[in-house]
Amino acid sequence: EAQVTQNPRYLITVTGKKLTVTCSQNMNHEYMSWYRQDPGLGLRQIYYSMNVEVTDKGDVPEGYKVSRKEKRNFPLILESPSPNQTSLYFCASSLLFGINTGELFFGEGSRLTVL
Amino acid sequence: QQQVKQSPQSLIVQKGGISIINCAYENTAFDYFPWYQQFPGKGPALLIAIRPDVSEKKEGRFTISFNKSAKQFSLHIMDSQPGDSATYFCAASATLNFGNEKLTFGTGTRLTIIP
Numbered sequence: 001e002a003q004v005t006q007n008p009r010y011l012i013t014v015t016g017k018k019l020t021v022t023c024s025q026n027m028n029h030e031y032m033s034w035y036r037q038d039p040g041l042g043l044r045q046i047y048y049s050m051n052v053e054v055t056d057k058g059d060v061p062e063g064y065k066v067s068r069k070e071k072r073n074f075p076l077i078l079e080s081p082s083p084n085q086t087s088l089y090f091c092a093s094s095l096l097f098g099i100n101t102g103e104l105f106f107g108e109g110s111r112l113t114v115l
Numbered sequence: 116q117q118q119v120k121q122s123p124q125s126l127i128v129q130k131g132g133i134s135i136i137n138c139a140y141e142n143t144a145f146d147y148f149p150w151y152q153q154f155p156g157k158g159p160a161l162l163i164a165i166r167p168d169v170s171e172k173k174e175g176r177f178t179i180s181f182n183k184s185a186k187q188f189s190l191h192i193m194d195s196q197p198g199d200s201a202t203y204f205c206a207a208s209a210t211l212n213f214g215n216e217k218l219t220f221g222t223g224t225r226l227t228i229i230p
Contacts, residue, residue: 004158033218035220040124040222041222042121042204042220042221042222042223043159043204043220043223044220045217045218045219048217058217059219090158090159092158103149103161104149104151104159104161104218106158106159106160107158108156108157108158109156109157109158
C-alpha cells in the first residue's frame with residue numbers, strides 16, 4: 001500500500017529535550033516536505049526537499065532541522081523544543097514538483113505537545 | 116504575509132444544499148490551484164485542482180470556479196452530504212526557478228453538513 005508513515009503519532013515532551021519525528025514514504029517520491037497545522041493558521045511549510053541531500057527552508061523553519069540522506073526518509077528534528085512548537089505536524093511527499101505539478105500525499109500526522 | 120486568503124473559517128450547510136468556500140491570492144505567478152480535504156485524525160488529501168487556463172473544473176459534486184482577473188477561486192459542493200463534513204484547504208503554487216515549487220495553503224474551512 002502506497003503511504004507516508006510518520007512516527008510517533010503522539011508525543012508529549014518537555015522544553016529543551018531533543019526529539020525526532022520520523023517520516024518514510026514507499027512511493028519512490030523525490031519531493032518531501034514538512035508542515036505544521038495550527039488553528040486559524042492552516043498548514044505552514046517548515047522545510048522541503050527536492051531530492052536526496054537537497055533541502056530548503058519553508059515559511060517557518062526556525063527551531064527545526066531536517067536531513068535527507070535516503071530518498072524514502074525525511075526526519076524532522078527539534079534540537080531544543082519550546083512550547084510554541086506544540087502543534088500537529090504533517091509529512092508529505094510527491095513526485096518531483098515542476099511544470100506538471102503532482103499530488104501531495106500526506107501522512108496521518110504527529111501531534112506534539114511541549115510542556 | 117499570507118499569500119492565500121481563505122473564507123469562511125467555518126461553514127454550516129444543510130444536507131442537500133450548496134457549500135461554497137472562497138480563496139483569494141496575490142501572487143500572479145501562481146499557476147496551480149488545488150483543494151485538499153481533511154477528515155478528523157487524518158492527513159489532507161487532494162480533492163480537485165485547476166490551472167489558470169480554464170475557468171471551471173467539475174468532478175462529480177465538486178466544482179472549482181476560477182477568476183484569473185480577480186485572482187480568486189472557489190470550491191462549490193453541490194448536494195452537500197454529511198460525509199462531506201471535513202476541513203477544506205485551498206492552496207496555490209508557482210513554478211519557481213528550474214521547476215522548484217512550494218505549495219502555499221489557505222487557513223482552512225471547517226465544513227459541517229447538518230441533516
